[in-house]
Amino acid sequence: MSENRTSGVRRAVRFAGIGAAASVALGLMSTGAANADTFVPLPDGQKAAPSGTVTITRTGEHALISPSLAANGAGRVVWVSGNAVADVAETPEGTVGPNNGAANLPGSNNSSTHGASHLATGYIVGCQVDIASNAISAGVSGGVNLSGGSLGASVGLNLGPGEVKFVEIDSKDILKAGHYSVEYQDAQIQVNGCAGYAQARAYTVVEVIGDHYSKTTLYGQPFSLG
Template identity: 85%
Template sequence: MSENRTHGLRRGARIAGIGAAAAVAIGLFSTGAANADTFVPLPDGQKAAPSGTVTITRTGEHAIISPSLAANGAGRVVWVTGNAVAEIAETPEGTVGPNNGPANGDGSNNSSTHGASQLSTGYIVGCQVNIADNAITAGLSGGISLSDASVGGSIGVNLGPGEVKFVQIDYKDVLKPGTYSVEYQDAQIQLQGCAGYAQARAYTTVEIIGDHYSKTTLYGQPFSIG
């Protein structure tokens, strides 16, 4: 099998080492007299496709949550860290082409069948919505591509009550069988417009093209972002 690894996020988020140990406690890190950052450790996870040709593993995931510097009550910031690995036993070689989603953007429901199989990872963010397994497809408002990220590595998300969005952190094209990974550290997501409670949870998706099309998604544990 070949070994394929990303070398960093497209907008400057730092790379985490593979197998980084998950934190074991929730703590507060002082950022000033009026604010504190909340550290949220998150469990590892694994999911295999029924065919056995794809196995997804996520390790070392955690989040650091802080109030928005705007201090308007409707914004907050979360820094996320994790390592997503996909072991892929079978896939057509494929040829990378344009995305087939609306206006050549990401496909609906976080699909991006653009001529090659793909590993994609990011977060589902909801405002005043319980992102449980039985509600994960309700009210989805499409994907946010990496073009929405700033040069400093921050991804801005505007959410109103009841809205849910996919926030893609990074992806890897899969052109042949092998082991692929997406590693990210302190990738920043800025949430604005949500005056109520907000939740997030990680997703990692492997989409295999061809006559035996499959889509396998590993979801993380939901966590509050204030």
Template identity: 75%
Template sequence: MTKYRRTNRLSRAVRIAGAATVTTVATGLFSTGAANADVFVPLPDGQKYGPGVTLTHVGERAVISPSLAANGAGRVVWVTGNAIADVSVTPEGTIGPTNGPGNAPGTNNSSTHGVSQISTGYVVGCQVSIADDAISAGVSGGVNVSGASLGGSIGLQLGPGEVRFVSLDYKDILKPGVYAVEYQDAEIQVQGCAGYAQARSYTVVEIIGDDYSKTTLYGMPFSIG
């Protein structure tokens, strides 16, 4: 179930995230002693500052299971988290693609087509380390599927060395304030990857206007088997 929350101040969890950062990742089995037990992965909170925005990701966790296909090349991960943007500067309402404030450079550089926006999802790779340099190298393709946390499932076919961006959800930012996109047990199925696979969260905030900006926060990479 996807939840959207808009408040006038950051939550207590966000304030805690700003004061301390978890540096280790622990894993545990839901059912000890079972070779194919689900693996629970708690992930650290993160925060990043950008022009006119403080971007925070809290409460992230993943549950990893073998694929029901039982073919050795598939696995399933359920992800949960809360992406929060505290936006102090953005034009109010929607701005057309050619009539932004003053028609200044930067107005038309938004991929959101006229409105500031927060979006969140996951980068998933097969037999490749999903570090910042791998992402920025441009080797990734996109799987633009929204609403997985509403009860659907995202299926990926990944070969060795392939990386995909999976979009979970987004929220338009129509004026300054605090915006959150929360997802719970969003299911991502990976097939075709016989080697190891990794995933990591991403959250992007685009601020439109004369001074266009894009702020991206990546989570910690974790193994999905």
């Protein structure tokens, strides 16, 4: 088993938009804009692949939510922190290169499989959409990459009613079986243009390449951004 750890946001923060998702009423939290910073503790989670070759664990997740300095009700800022761990018991020893999923077919691109197994973690952010597991697409095709990310980097999202976007906080190639950890602290996400309520939830996805290709996704608890 190998030990691979990352502290902070070591790569570019990037996001990819997806089409409008169906609304599912969850009755989570108040939709009114917060008047002061709000600390939101979030529960730990774990999910194992049916094959037992991958186990994803998320711990220490929390968010700090602030209203926009513009005080117009259409903007919010959230700082998110957490630790995502993937224990991978079996994977081909891939190499970084072109997309290469099962039996040389392209991967799903949710975490941009590119010749090696892959761990990615981030947040799904929606405007006037209750983000339930059955209301979001597991895959994202295309999108925009933001370069120059570093520890404390931030990303701004323009969201209209019914829109959902993926914000990737960090990712890591998995070149052999082992224990992989991605930790992030106070990664900033700014939401602009959403006059209604907004929600977010964490995701962590592990894709394993090869003839027995698999994707395992662990979602966090949805939380209100006001």
